Amino acid sequence: MATSPDxxxxxxxxxxxxxAHWIVAISFILLGLSGLxxxxxxxxxxxxLFGGGETMRLLHPWLGVVxxxxxxxxxxxxxxxxxxxxxxGEWLAKVGSVIAGRERDLPEVGKFNAGQKLYFWAMxxxxxxxxxxxxxxxxxxxxxxxGLQTQRVALLVHACAALAAILAxxxxxxxxxxxxxxxxxxxxGKVTGGWAWKHHRKWLREVSAARRASTPPAE
Numbered sequence: 001m002a003t004s005p006d007x008x009x010x011x012x013x014x015x016x017x018x019x020a021h022w023i024v025a026i027s028f029i030l031l032g033l034s035g036l037x038x039x040x041x042x043x044x045x046x047x048x049l050f051g052g053g054e055t056m057r058l059l060h061p062w063l064g065v066v067x068x069x070x071x072x073x074x075x076x077x078x079x080x081x082x083x084x085x086x087x088x089g090e091w092l093a094k095v096g097s098v099i100a101g102r103e104r105d106l107p108e109v110g111k112f113n114a115g116q117k118l119y120f121w122a123m124x125x126x127x128x129x130x131x132x133x134x135x136x137x138x139x140x141x142x143x144x145x146x147g148l149q150t151q152r153v154a155l156l157v158h159a160c161a162a163l164a165a166i167l168a169x170x171x172x173x174x175x176x177x178x179x180x181x182x183x184x185x186x187x188x189g190k191v192t193g194g195w196a197w198k199h200h201r202k203w204l205r206e207v208s209a210a211r212r213a214s215t216p217p218a219e
Contacts, residue, residue, distance in 0.1 A: 008192065008194075009190040009191070009193075010192070010193055010196045010204065011190055011207075012111075012189060012190060012191050012196075013189045015189065016073075016077070018187070018189055020070050021186055024067060024071050027067040027070060028067055030059075030063050031060065031063050031064060032162070032169070033049065034046070034059065034063070035162050037050075038056070038060065039162075061134060064131065068131050071124070071127050078112070078120060081112050082117045082121065083117075084117070085110060087108065088114035090106075091113055091115070092114045094106055095115065098115070108202040109199075109202055110202045110203045115175065119168060122164075123165065126164055126168070129158075129161040130165065132154075133154040133155070133161065137151050137158060180195075181199075
């Protein structure tokens with residue numbers, strides 16, 4: 001009896017990748033909340049989640065360190081799969097089909113589609129900007145690194161980059177909810193064969209070919 005593709009599990013993300021991903025996600029959310037509380041007095045009530053304003057101000061930059069380290073690990077893991085490839089331009093040109101759920105109109109993609117690659121590179125750039133600007137305004141350890149005017153500019157750049165990163169994160173979460181099965185991959189590490197065939201057919205072919213190559217011939 002034939003097996004349904006939806007009952008076949010395909011490994012997608014290992015434990016190391018999933019752990020790094022959730023470290024990045026949780027630290028980013030905490031950074032966003034604490035950053036909003038410090039940026040605008042109307043959100044200062046959020047400081048209560050961190051034990052008060054003083055504790056929050058001390059924790060915020062260290063959460064940034066956690067984010068940078070976690071994203072660096074993800075970057076090393078994903079950079080090869082997120083390089084531009086043939087079909088990315090066509091995928092972006094037909095992104096309306098993704099929103100409408102007509103993925104049959106799209107070209108086959110590898111492990112990540114063009115939208116996921118754009119998000120990856122956007123976050124890499126924004127986190128780098130946040131890290132550099134954050135160091136310039138981290139008074140406890142780097143007070144003598146920059147002058148007052150430089151710190152003012154760094155603070156503005158930091159706030160703008162943070163806002164852009166938050167907006168990108170919201171879009172990312174929305175796309176995850178649209179592409180049912182993606183969340184399961186970052187929790188259990190596997191997706192169904194049907195999901196892989198629908199969303200990342202080229203990647204599924206590559207995984208299948210690698211499995212066949214590693215399987216010893218029957219005696």
